[in-house]
Amino acid sequence: MIKDNQYAIEVDGLTKRYGGLLAVNNISFTVRKGEVFAFLGVNGAGKTTTVEIIETIRPLTSGRVSILGMDVTKKKRDIIRRIGVLPQGFNSFDRITVRETIQYFLRLFGRSNSEADGLINLVDLKEKSTEQFKTLSGGLKQRLGIAVALVNDPEVVFLDEPTTGLDPRSRREVWDVLLSLKNKGKTVFLTTHYMEEAELLADRVAIIHKGKIIAIDPPAQLTEDYDNYIILTLKSPKGKASEIIREVGFEPINDKRGDIKVRLEHTEDVQRILNAVKEGGASFHGLDVRTPNLEEVFLKLTGDSIHEETAGERLAK
């Protein structure tokens, strides 16, 4: 374990079991102070379990985790005064207003009610400060959750899927808040489904898959490391394009927009596929050829497509 105080979070050999299920399998990593660290993984990969162990919410099975040099199993009460947590799907008291919610959490930390104004401004909720929690939209609730996570001026902020379920506009509003935290030099531990979010905000990204960390690097480094192939995208294909591509020896992937993506090792393969599609009587409305982004790196590493959890999946848990 590295004892250098440049690290806000140190995780060494962390393992978590739920009965016979191995949720987190002997993972180790560190997060530097002032760093925005993104934790990527599909549902059930072990990211929320990991972050909740670090936040002191959930006990670990084995290994060692420390925050700001304090062991999470021994110094919970000291740790929670120095960290801020936005749990997944932040909720609060239905009939309490935005300002009152912030003031409530300020009082829990023994801080002055007068600090509420600064936090309300930070998350841009001034116009909603007298609205009750139950009347807020999902995006506003998340922004309030971020303000609540900051009431104790924490050194490390944990944000567990802060933009999941939000519309694109609300997501961008939350990103603005996260960027302001980054600019303030806070250490931010971010778990997310969104590659775009991780690419935009994170200094480093860790990819967790089936309880193991399979890659950890800055986003640019990750894409560069896997820059040894190209992605061909056929937009809005018609006919049997997928079958034709498979027949010429490539594996097409249908994305959620209905486009077909093919990973290719050589540029000359692009022409081969286009010719085969044309000869096979299929068509498409456009094409794109480029190097992989973080989402495609993730796909290559995990073999799983990352996606947002649906309400049904959430209920089924």
Add this chain to the structure above:
Amino acid sequence: MNLHVIGANLTVSIKSFYRDKTVVFFRIAFPVILILVFGTIFMDRGNEIFALGIQDLDRTKASAQIAHAIGLSGRFKITKVAPGLDATQFAKDHKLNLVLVIPKGSEESLVRRMKSDDPKAFVSLRAVHDPSSFGVSTKMQVLSMVLAAMNQKMSGKAAFIKLSETSILKKKYRFIEFFVPGIIALAVMTASLFGSVNVNAELRQKGVFRKLSTTPITRTDWILSTVLYQFILAVISTIVMLLVSYAAFNVSLAINAWLLVFVALDVFTFVGLGMILSRVAKEAESAAAASDALMFPMMFLSGTFFPIEMMPDFLQKFAKVLPLYYVNEGLRASMVSVDNMAALKSAAIIGVFAVVVFVLGIMITSFGDEA
């Protein structure tokens, strides 16, 4: 224990309370409605006037006097049934559960008895009644007592065995005075139990507890603030119930420090039980079902609506293991009979129970996940 934290929780709870009109209704208005409804129904219990049909088939002066004498007792509102009608059908048609039939020859029997003291001469009144009807047995007992008094008076001899009454209470009390302490105990119990079970289960389900587990709040702070909040509401609700009882029924109840003691013990006990239930049954729906299952037997078997002496032996024994029974007993001992020793005994029993469940509640309550 952190007073800042308890104060913050209290503020949030009170604001949430008065902003939710449904909760305000069930907490304050509902017990008052219960008192008004049950108080009105049972206000004159003990001096109840019973409906009675009388059919005089003899149609003589003597039979008329019998009917008149029954009326003079003041216990019956008499409806005359025409001699030509079928008494049974009349009872069914007019929803009368008791019709008294004075037979033909009543006057003749009376004359024989008066003149020759013939023991074979008597009048046999026929009571046509509906045994399935609520209160008919009480009505027939009252009628028998009235007839016994008439027999004794007609014999011309002074009664040999007489009954004089000495109340163990300092004043004569009505049913409403029995009822109000029971409703106070019940209202405090339901609010404390449901309040803690529902709020905790909902906050756990919504993930608010998970967030709280990352703040300096402790489970002792949380439970103490819940108790304090429930106690404040219980005191307000009790004051309102007492004011309505005084205004509507002019109740005569002693108000002393025991009232606060029993309200506090009621709150401690049932908030503690609520904490245990909401930990065992983690989802809001199952927690509500569990509190229903706990509350309903207590509501009906702890002597809230009627004395447990009216119940069979085994149910009386069962009642004595229910905590609400001791709150009822204690409140009645302090407010009705003003018996400090009896109040102390009930307070000691419910006090021990309160400490046990409260400590257990603190021990098993958790904001986070143990898994």
